[in-house]
Amino acid sequence: MQRYFISKNQFVENKVHIVDEDAFHLIKVMRAKIEDQFIVSDGETRDVLVEIEEMTKSKVIASIIKELDRTNEPIIxxxxxxxxxxxxxxxxxxxxxxxxxxxxxxxxxxxxxxxxxxxxxxxxxxxxxxxxxxxxxxxxxxxxxxxxxxxxxxxxxxxxxxxxxxxxxxxxxxxxxxxxxxxxxxxxxxxxxxxxxxxxxxxxxxxxxxxxxxxxxxxxxxxxxxxxxxxxxxxxxxxxxxxxxxxxxxxx
Structure with missing residues (x-):
């Protein structure tokens, strides 16, 4: 499943706002559609599964479905x-x-x-x-x-x-x-x-x-x-x- 790192200010209540190169990648490269799901991380404390709710030419808004465990890092x-x-x-x-x-x-x-x-x-x-x-x-x-x-x-x-x-x-x-x-x-x-x-x-x-x-x-x-x-x-x-x-x- 596709994963994106975004800044904390792109988390807005129970949604995430995907912009700039990440939005371009989702829209143009991945050919994303409404209800498609992917993973978003703030790189520090949160990894979440999201589902696309709205799309424009330069922005993707997705709703947070659930929080995910952060277990992919080494123990050293x-x-x-x-x-x-x-x-x-x-x-x-x-x-x-x-x-x-x-x-x-x-x-x-x-x-x-x-x-x-x-x-x-x-x-x-x-x-x-x-x-x-x-x-x-x-x-x-x-x-x-x-x-x-x-x-x-x-x-x-x-x-x-x-x-x-x-x-x-x-x-x-x-x-x-x-x-x-x-x-x-x-x-x-x-x-x-x-x-x-x-x-x-x-x-x-x-x-x-x-x-x-x-x-x-x-x-x-x-x-x-x-x-x-x-x-x-x-x-x-x-x-x-x-x-x-x-x-x-x-x-x-």
């Missing part, structure tokens, strides 16, 4: 810090990891980051990334849309590490400690929902000094196996491993 919070990759790779990283279950993305600049955005391009990229996250969350039937933080400097990234319960950096030169080893040691540490941070390097990887600085800040240096993964692949593999170990995709 995973943040992905991604050194900005070349081209449109960040689009893929946000889309696929939103589908899998990430709750926050932190784009950042590291030593070997190649791309440079000016203020105008940064604004356009942020708008695009938020749109991709929203559409991917709708497709995957998430209860939330992941947050995408402003692009961070290297120093700002290091300050983020103490904010989480555990952080990991995947390093090709590490061959002794694996992600699973650290996960299993953390499982009994928390009675509440733990938050994990995965730090992913750019196409050229991290420098040895950056790895040392991450480790000094409290980040665990771990391996994802013997194969060298592309920057746009690493987060997907790491996130899937985390969710598997916590029983979100099979697992224990």
């Amino acid at each position: 919070n995973v943040w992905i810090a991604q050194s900005l990759p070349k081209g449109d790779k960040m689009d893929t990283i946000i889309q696929k990891n939103t589908e899998i279950g990430a709750v926050q993305f932190i784009p950042f600049i590291s030593k070997r980051t190649i791309v440079q955005y000016d203020q105008k391009k940064t604004k356009k990229r942020m708008e695009r990334w938020n749109k991709i996250a929203k559409e991917a969350a709708e497709q995957a039937h998430r209860n939330i849309v992941p947050q995408i933080k402003e692009i961070s400097t290297w120093k700002e990234l290091l300050k983020t590490i103490p904010e989480v319960d555990a952080s990991f950096v995947f390093y090709e030169n590490e061959d002794q400690i694996y992600l699973k080893d650290i996960i299993n040691s953390k499982k009994t540490d928390h009675d509440t929902t733990p938050t994990f941070l995965m730090v992913i390097g750019p196409e050229g990887g991290f420098t040895e000094k950056e790895i040392l600085l991450l480790e000094e800040a409290g980040c665990h240096i771990v391996s994802l196996g013997k194969r060298i993964l592309r920057t746009e692949t690493a987060a997907m593999v790491g996130l899937t491993c985390l969710l598997y170990e916590y029983g979100e995709i099979g697992g224990s």
Whole structure:
């Protein structure tokens, strides 16, 4: 069933008002009709089943049929810090990891980051990334849309590490400690929902000094196996491993 994220002010008493791109999608793409049903979420506290009551060329008004349980989110919070990759790779990283279950993305600049955005391009990229996250969350039937933080400097990234319960950096030169080893040691540490941070390097990887600085800040240096993964692949593999170990995709 189709799902849309809308703002809280679009909930009006026992109805919802669908406008702008969402209305266009319903009317033109989905060919919606009166009495068609779909799901609407405010991305925070409410998911509801609604039925179309009125339609114009640019607006859909639907009545709320019932409140729905919000049970589609993982039992852990995973943040992905991604050194900005070349081209449109960040689009893929946000889309696929939103589908899998990430709750926050932190784009950042590291030593070997190649791309440079000016203020105008940064604004356009942020708008695009938020749109991709929203559409991917709708497709995957998430209860939330992941947050995408402003692009961070290297120093700002290091300050983020103490904010989480555990952080990991995947390093090709590490061959002794694996992600699973650290996960299993953390499982009994928390009675509440733990938050994990995965730090992913750019196409050229991290420098040895950056790895040392991450480790000094409290980040665990771990391996994802013997194969060298592309920057746009690493987060997907790491996130899937985390969710598997916590029983979100099979697992224990």
